[in-house]
Structure formats: structure tokens, C-alpha cells
Amino acid sequence: xxxxxxxxxxxxxxxxxxxxxxxxxxxxxxxxxxxxxxxxxxxxxxxxxxxxxxxxxxxxxxxxxxxxxxxxxxxxxxxxxxxxxxxxxxxxxxxxxxxxxxxxxxxxxxxxxxxxxxxxxxxxxxxxxxxxxxxxxxxxxxxxxxxxxxxxxxxxxxxxxxxxxxxxxxxxxxxxxxxxxxxxxxxxxxxxxxxxxxxxxxxxxxxxxxxxxxxxxxxxxxxxxxxxxx
Amino acid sequence: xxxxxxxxxxxxxxxxxxxxxxxxxxxxxxxxxxxxxxxxxxxxxxxxxxxxxxxxxxxxxxxxxxxxxxxxxxxxxxxxxxxxxxxxxxxxxxxxxxxxxxxxxxxxxxxxxxxxxxxxxxxxxxxxxxxxxxxxxxxxxxxxxxxxxxxxxxxxxxxxxxxxxxxxxxxxxxxxxxxxxxxxxxxxxxxxxxxxxxxxxxxxxxxxxxxxxxxxxxxxxxxxxxxxxx
Numbered sequence: 001x002x003x004x005x006x007x008x009x010x011x012x013x014x015x016x017x018x019x020x021x022x023x024x025x026x027x028x029x030x031x032x033x034x035x036x037x038x039x040x041x042x043x044x045x046x047x048x049x050x051x052x053x054x055x056x057x058x059x060x061x062x063x064x065x066x067x068x069x070x071x072x073x074x075x076x077x078x079x080x081x082x083x084x085x086x087x088x089x090x091x092x093x094x095x096x097x098x099x100x101x102x103x104x105x106x107x108x109x110x111x112x113x114x115x116x117x118x119x120x121x122x123x124x125x126x127x128x129x130x131x132x133x134x135x136x137x138x139x140x141x142x143x144x145x146x147x148x149x150x151x152x153x154x155x156x157x158x159x160x161x162x163x164x165x166x167x168x169x170x171x172x173x174x175x176x177x178x179x180x181x182x183x184x185x186x187x188x189x190x191x192x193x194x195x196x197x198x199x200x201x202x203x204x205x206x207x208x209x210x211x212x213x214x215x216x217x218x219x220x221x222x223x224x225x226x227x228x229x230x
Numbered sequence: 231x232x233x234x235x236x237x238x239x240x241x242x243x244x245x246x247x248x249x250x251x252x253x254x255x256x257x258x259x260x261x262x263x264x265x266x267x268x269x270x271x272x273x274x275x276x277x278x279x280x281x282x283x284x285x286x287x288x289x290x291x292x293x294x295x296x297x298x299x300x301x302x303x304x305x306x307x308x309x310x311x312x313x314x315x316x317x318x319x320x321x322x323x324x325x326x327x328x329x330x331x332x333x334x335x336x337x338x339x340x341x342x343x344x345x346x347x348x349x350x351x352x353x354x355x356x357x358x359x360x361x362x363x364x365x366x367x368x369x370x371x372x373x374x375x376x377x378x379x380x381x382x383x384x385x386x387x388x389x390x391x392x393x394x395x396x397x398x399x400x401x402x403x404x405x406x407x408x409x410x411x412x413x414x415x416x417x418x419x420x421x422x423x424x425x426x427x428x429x430x431x432x433x434x435x436x437x438x439x440x441x442x443x444x445x446x447x448x449x450x451x452x453x454x455x456x457x458x459x460x
Contacts, residue, residue, distance in 0.1 A: 046381065047331070047335060055320075058320055059320050059323070059324065061320070061323045061327075062323070062327045063326075063327060063330060065295075065326075065330070066323050066326045066327055066330065067323075069299075069322070069323070069326060070319050070320070070322070070323045073319040073322065074319050089300050089303040089304050090285075090288055090289050090291070090300070092299070092300070092303065093289070093291045093292070093296050093297075093299070093300045094289065096293075096295075096296045096299060097291075097292045097293060097296055100293060100295070100296065101277070104334060105277060108338065151276065
């Protein structure tokens with residue numbers, strides 16, 4: 001059995017859930033509040049970051065990109081044409097570059113800031129950093145998001161799926177990150193029609209349903225969040 | 231032929247050079263000043279980050295961890311007992327966790343700050359952010375380094391090599407990052423004897439020689455930097 005220590009607003013966690021959804025795997029979800037750095041979480045991952053995947057009480061598989069590789073080696077490799085990875089090393093490198101782009105680079109420049117300021121701080125106690133959102137951090141993240149939207153638009157215009165002709169981890173990583181921002185109403189879809197079309201295709205996939213049905217305590221999603229046609 | 235766009239103070243670049251050194255591959259090095267964001271560099275990688283590996287005018291392979299995977303698929307997989315990766319998915323996940331730890335997490339918390347403040351700013355023009363080092367950034371990075379040293383010490387004490395019984399990418403990633411900090415005289419080796427012993431073993435490897443022989447313009451390395459017994 002697979003267990004995932006996750007948070008609904010963690011892009012890497014959503015990415016792993018989408019991968020497992022595409023491969024039709026069931027999973028037990030354990031929601032964590034990483035800022036509390038509880039002892040059991042630190043024992044699994046001294047970085048106290050999410051997600052953490054555990055299979056049958058085996059060793060923890062730490063991080064979105066690392067869990068993605070693990071799931072490719074243990075599941076994807078046997079999926080033939082449904083595999084979410086390519087066969088050729090150079091194509092695999094491009095899928096990995098974009099997966100890292102959305103889960104590491106965009107996370108550090110946009111997603112993590114907005115989630116921290118707008119979501120986590122409401123739940124945090126003062127000694128963990130809770131309190132009013134920092135409006136300059138929000139402004140900086142929104143400015144960075146504009147560049148990431150342009151890049152997403154360029155990818156969606158020049159390719160069928162983000163990394164090339166076929167659906168891959170790159171799309172699931174992008175879908176994971178942008179669905180968080182979309183929940184928070186941060187995405188100006190109308191400025192990038194090709195990106196919007198790509199995201200509509202992503203949202204229509206059965207693997208997306210559990211994410212679209214989930215609600216945060218005290219924060220409603222943007223009106224169009226679960227609409228397949230928006 | 232392999233070409234690597236790199237900088238001597240980029241941990242990911244050093245990591246790729248060490249991997250290629252271990253596999254006995256020749257490489258053409260092209261030194262970049264990533265802060266200048268020159269057009270040719272942006273065309274290879276819109277993030278303008280290093281390293282970037284190019285094989286026979288093929289597509290760019292972007293980033294240290296992504297290049298490591300590419301080199302495992304195209305070289306390592308044929309190296310039998312000299313392969314720098316494990317066979318079992320869970321062991322591979324642990325190697326990847328630590329490679330990411332040194333090349334992404336420690337880079338963002340320590341290495342990149344110290345290199346920017348102490349090295350890049352000397353070379354940068356004012357409009358790129360050059361000028362006097364920011365002493366509060368240096369202080370924060372040094373405080374973070376203490377935690378990373380303790381973790382390195384713990385890994386070196388509890389395992390033969392950092393990810394387990396055999397030399398792996400985890401050691402090369404750690405060696406890459408710590409050799410940069412060691413050049414700059416930032417590492418208090420005597421506080422972590424097991425880490426020091428591990429680093430001495432790393433430094434003695436032939437793949438390390440080119441790194442130990444390299445000198446930055448205007449910044450001499452710490453006195454013990456190239457000593458194998460320090």
C-alpha cells in the first residue's frame with residue numbers, strides 16, 4: 001500500500017497524486033502541517049518538506065521529483081503507451097527540466113510564497129510565523145507569476161503537450177502547480193489563450209477530479225476552479 | 231563530443247564534471263557569467279542557470295540533477311560495478327534525495343549566497359547587481375552552513391559513503407558543493423571529523439584533480455584547499 005504525506009497546497013504533493021491517478025493506483029493520504037516540524041515528519045525527512053511517499057513501510061521517498069522517478073521505475077515502466085515519461089534520454093531530460101521548472105523553480109519564485117502568505121499563515125501559530133500576510137512578498141510572487149504565465153503560454157503554443165507530442169510528467173507538474181494558483185484565483189487565464197486551452201484539457205482528466213473536489217478550511221476557491229469549461 | 235556550459239563556482243557544474251571524470255569522459259568546458267543573461271545562454275536555457283550539457287549539437291540538457299540522470303542513462307548504465315547509481319528503486323530514491331539536497335536545498339540556503347556575495351559581485355557590473363558584499367546575507371548563509379555540516383557529519387558517521395555502502399552521485403554532489411565552500415575557506419572541518427574523513431577520500435579521487443587545480447581570478451583558495459591530507 002502507498003501512503004503519501006502531503007498538503008493540498010503543495011505542488012509536489014499534487015503532482016504525485018496526479019501521477020498515481022493516471023496510473024490508477026490507490027493511495028492513503030496523510031495531511032501534514034510542515035511548519036510545525038513534528039518529530040515523526042522530521043524522522044521521515046530532515047528537510048520537513050512535502051511530499052513524502054511510503055510504500056509498504058519501506059524507506060521514505062522524499063520530494064515530488066524523486067517520487068516521480070520512483071513511480072516511473074516501479075509503475076510507469078510497465079505502462080507501455082500510457083507511460084508518462086519518454087524512452088529517449090534527451091526527451092527524458094526535457095521532461096525532467098520542465099518538471100523541475102514547475103516543482104522547484106516556479107515553486108521558489110511564486111507558488112510557495114503565495115501559499116505561505118495566503119494560506120499557511122492563517123493556520124500557523126505566532127511562534128511558527130503566523131500572522132498577517134506580507135504584501136511585499138505577495139507582490140513579488142505575482143510579478144514573477146507573469147513571467148511564468150508567458151512561458152507556459154509559449155510552451156502551450158509551440159507544442160501539443162508541454163514537453164512534446166505526448167502527455168508527460170511535465171504536464172502533471174504544471175497542472176499541479178497551476179491548480180494551486182487557480183484555486184487562489186491568481187491566474188489570469190484570458191491573457192494566455194493557449195495556456196488556458198492546455199489547462200482545460202488537464203482539468204478534464206479523471207486524475208484531476210479529486211483535486212478539483214477538495215476544499216480548504218476557510219478559503220473558498222475561485223468561482224471557475226472546478227468548472228471544466230471556464 | 232560533450233560540451234558543458236559551466237562556472238567554476240556552480241555546484242551543479244562541478245557535479246557534472248565529477249561524474250564525467252569518474253566515467254573517464256572528455257569534455258569541452260565553456261565558462262559562462264550567468265548574471266549577464268547573454269542571448270545564446272537564454273536560448274539554451276530560459277532560466278539562465280548552469281550547468282547546461284550539450285552532446286553532439288543535440289538539445290540542451292539543463293541542470294545538474296537532470297544532466298546526472300542523462301549521463302546515467304547514456305553512460306552509467308553500462309558501467310557495471312563502477313556505476314554511480316544503485317539498481318533498486320528505493321536506493322535510487324535515497325541517492326536522488328541527497329543529490330537534490332546538496333545541489334538544490336543547500337545551494338539555495340548556503341552555496342549560492344556565499345558565491346554571489348563573495349565571488350560574483352566582484353565581477354558583476356553595477357547594473358547586474360555588482361558592488362560590496364551584503365554582510366547579512368553572508369551571515370545567514372554561514373548560520374545555515376552549520377546545520378548542513380552537522381547533517382553531513384551524521385551521514386558520514388552512519389554510512390560508508392553518503393547514500394550507503396557504495397560511492398554514488400550523492401557523494402559527487404556533496405563533494406561538488408563542499409569543494410566550493412572549501413575553496414572559499416568557509417568549512418570548519420575540524421568540528422566534524424567523520425565529514426572531514428569523507429571529504430579527504432573524495433579529494434583523493436582522480437576525478438577531483440581538475441577541480442583542485444583550478445583558480446579563480448583574484449581569489450586564492452584556502453591554504454589547505456588542494457592538500458590531500460589537511
